[in-house]
Amino acid sequence: MHLTDLLQPTFRLSPAKADEIAELFREDHLKKGDFFLRRGQTVRKLAFPQDGYLRGWAPAGDKDVTQWIFSPNYFVADLNALFFGVPARWNIQALEDCRLWTLPEENYLKMAEVIPNWERIEKEFLARCFMTIEDRVFSFLSLSAKERYKALLSFNPDLFEAVPLHYLASMLGMTPETLSRIRK
Numbered sequence: 001m002h003l004t005d006l007l008q009p010t011f012r013l014s015p016a017k018a019d020e021i022a023e024l025f026r027e028d029h030l031k032k033g034d035f036f037l038r039r040g041q042t043v044r045k046l047a048f049p050q051d052g053y054l055r056g057w058a059p060a061g062d063k064d065v066t067q068w069i070f071s072p073n074y075f076v077a078d079l080n081a082l083f084f085g086v087p088a089r090w091n092i093q094a095l096e097d098c099r100l101w102t103l104p105e106e107n108y109l110k111m112a113e114v115i116p117n118w119e120r121i122e123k124e125f126l127a128r129c130f131m132t133i134e135d136r137v138f139s140f141l142s143l144s145a146k147e148r149y150k151a152l153l154s155f156n157p158d159l160f161e162a163v164p165l166h167y168l169a170s171m172l173g174m175t176p177e178t179l180s181r182i183r184k
Contacts, residue, residue: 005018021115024103025101025103030098033093035094036094042081044104047077050099052095056091057091058091069163078090079129
């Protein structure tokens with residue numbers, strides 16, 4: 001998949017505008033274990049993984065907590081760091097070798113110059129981010145562990161082939177043993 005194929009549906013762009021915006025991105029590569037972003041950094045950027053999975057995580061006591069697994073073709077960012085310039089709360093680390101299309105802050109700011117209706121598009125983009133977060137909170141408050149597993153499996157079955165199960169268990173708010181029992 002080409003970058004313009006990712007940009008068109010995400011930002012609802014015409015092919016010509018997607019090509020124009022693609023020029024603002026740069027291609028980056030991460031090796032397995034490399035960090036896209038480290039907790040505490042004030043780096044304002046976002047990326048779309050072309051291939052490879054990344055894990056958003058933070059230490060919590062004597063263990064790590066997985067906040068999210070970033071899949072190919074979905075954007076990667078710490079939204080607080082990106083929009084407010086505050087230190088990142090999350091480490092974002094490659095689970096395998098990744099190719100990313102990265103948009104640094106200075107180029108993100110140029111989007112308003114390139115796209116006349118950028119404010120509306122950005123608002124819709126952020127609303128979709130908010131809905132994802134709201135759906136996740138809802139699932140933690142109202143779904144059983146088994147229902148959360150089934151929801152993630154139906155939303156992104158590839159995760160269960162590509163990502164170590166203990167990371168998925170953490171993201172789902174359960175122990176690896178519980179996830180193993182549910183999957184049987």
